[in-house]
Amino acid sequence: MRMFVSYSRADNSLERLVALRARLAGSADVYVDDLDWAASGFDREDAVHRELVRASIFVAVVSITYRKTPWTAWEFDVALKRGIP
Numbered sequence: 001m002r003m004f005v006s007y008s009r010a011d012n013s014l015e016r017l018v019a020l021r022a023r024l025a026g027s028a029d030v031y032v033d034d035l036d037w038a039a040s041g042f043d044r045e046d047a048v049h050r051e052l053v054r055a056s057i058f059v060a061v062v063s064i065t066y067r068k069t070p071w072t073a074w075e076f077d078v079a080l081k082r083g084i085p
Contacts, residue, residue: 003028004055004084006075011063020061028057048075058084 003024007017017032024030031051033044040047048071052058058079066072 001028001057002051002055003030003057003059004052004075004079005030005032005059005061006066006072006079007032007061008063008065008069008072009034010065010069012061024059031055052078052084053082055079055084 005017005020005024012020014034017035021030021032021035033048033051036051037044037047040050042050052075058075060066060072060076060079067076
């Protein structure tokens, strides 16, 4: 199972993202952009697109700015269109 975590950087520190991944990792392979993209071998946009398309679960970390950023709005819309639970 592959999990894609979508979040606003403005509202989530790296420490919080590390803790979130630790909570989710027991049940899935978890992709958190700020923690994983550099090791992917792709540029950031390609890594996000690749991981989102491969995801079987989409986790939205909803916050004040979540739907206001172009990236998170795009990620959320792709997940909806692809029917990723």
